[in-house]
Amino acid sequence: MKKISYKNIASPKGFKATGLHCGLKHKKKDLALLVSEVPASVAGVFTTNVIQAAPLLVTKEIVYETGKMQAIIVNSGNANACTGKRGMADALTMQKETADKLGISPNLVGVASTGVIGEIMKMKPVIDGIQNLQPIDELEGAIxxxxxxxxxxxxxxxTAYKTSIDGKEVMIAGVAKGSGMIEPNMATMLGFITTDANIESNHLQAALKSITDITFNSITVDGDTSTNDMVIVMANGLAENDTLTPNHPEWDIFVQTLHAVSLDLAKMIAKDGEGATKLxxxxxxxxLNDVEARKIAKTVVGSPLVKTAVFGCDANWGRVIAAVGYSGATINPNTISIQLGSTTVVENSEPVPFSEEDLIVYLKQPEVKIVVELHQGDGHGYAWGCDLTYDYVQINATYRS
Incomplete structure (x- = not known):
């Protein structure tokens, strides 16, 4: 498995992408299209918010009912969520217009939207924009x-990685968006992963599900869960490897590569939290087990007090141990050790002398690591988030204005 910085979402064989400004937003690009030459096996994971946007429902039906997708149309600037029957009709119109343009069946086209909730979509610019989309298999289209x-x-x-399966080069690439309302399972994030691997939809779904909890579901920015969010994986088989199943001798290689792509995207989202200065x-x-470990890690990284302490370069480990205590996991309150970076600040739940000056220098770094050792079992887990800054309040206080 090798990371390749110059590759992109259109790099796996048979994929093309593009994006343009159609008019949902004032100036910036707001309509995007991802296409495979042939129908691809598809897998997806979706928000757990019980209020779900119309585009997500359209795409979820494709993933769970047909298991094949050849294209996905995406807009930003409007979530098309909580828009009733009109919203569903608009999502289906986006699906049909895209299918007609590409000359494929509508049930091969997914739809995704992100933006403000509760506003009716302006469909004329979207329909006109779909007609102007010209996907290409070059870096420009992916950008x-x-x-x-x-x-x-x-x-x-x-992000993108390549590996070898059955002697064939297999590539997996991903692109995502997400900055606020990030509290999977899932959150205000959209993730799209392409691969030319040959794999059936049921096994692709199993692979994605096996890594979701330790990647996309292990990040948090602000504790909010949105209505639109999904990660979609499309595998078109053009690498021509033998069909991947859990019994394939190189199954683990595929899963590890998919994990690497997913983890990169998840960490990029966490690092780019609204107003964030630090990952x-x-x-x-x-x-006691890995599930408990991830639960504790996510509670700590999601604590507003921990996040503000990191922003302020304050080595206030009391906020960390308090978050461990209210995580809901089973712990022994007398055996907790904590490190900030490489500096031990708590040993067996008792304070350890440390240099405040050295830790201030460490906490000024763009990436900060907190390690919690519980001394109870073999459970091990990670979570990622960002600091909480003045800018986060400013961005979200004026989001609609």
Whole structure:
């Protein structure tokens, strides 16, 4: 498995992408299209919010009912959520217009939207925009796609890896958006992963599900869960490897590569939290099991008090141990050890002398790591988030204005 920085969502064989400005947003790109040459096996994971946007419902039906997708149309600037029968009709119109343009069946076209909830979609610019989309298999098209799906993101989020399966080069690439309302399972994030691997939809779904909890569901920005969010994986088989199943001798290679792509995207989202200045990684060791470890890690990284302490470069480990205590996991309150970076600040739940000056220097770094050791079992888990800043309040106080 090798990471390849110059590859992108259109790099796996048979994929094309593009994006443009159609008029949902004032100036920035707001409509994107991802296409496979042939129908692809598809897998997806979706928000757990019981209020779900019309585009998500359309796409979910394709993933769970047909298991094949050849294209997905995406808009930013309007979530098309809580828009009733009109919203569903608009999502289906986006699906049909895209299918007609590509000359394929509507049930091969997914739909995704992101933006403000509760506003009716302006359909004329969307329909006109769909007609003007010209997907290409070059870097330019992938960049346009990544830009067009952004909302409050400050950077595009792309990653790609290649590996070898059955002697064939297999590539997996991903693109995502997400900056606020990030509290999976899932959150205000859209993720699209392409691969030319040959794999059936049921096994692709199993692979995606096996890594979701330790990647996309292990990030948090602000504890809110949105209505639109999904991760979609399309596998078109053009690498021509033998069909992948859990019994394939190189199944683990595929899953590890898919995991690497997913983890990169998840960490990029956490790092680009609205107004964020730092990525926070929390590692928990010695929990009763991995599920408990991830639960504790996510509670710590999601604590507003921990997040503000990191923003203020304050080595206030009391906020960390308090979050461990209210996580709901089973712990021994007398055996907790905590490190900030490489500095031990708590040993067996008792304070350890440390240099405040050294930790201030460490906490000024763009990436901060907190390690919690529980001394209870073999459970091990991670979670990622960001600091909580003045800018987060400013961005969200004026989101609609």
């Amino acid at each position: 346009q796609f990544a830009q067009a799906i952004m909302t409050t993101d400050t950077v595009t989020k792309n 926070i990684e929390v590692e928990v060791l010695g929990a």
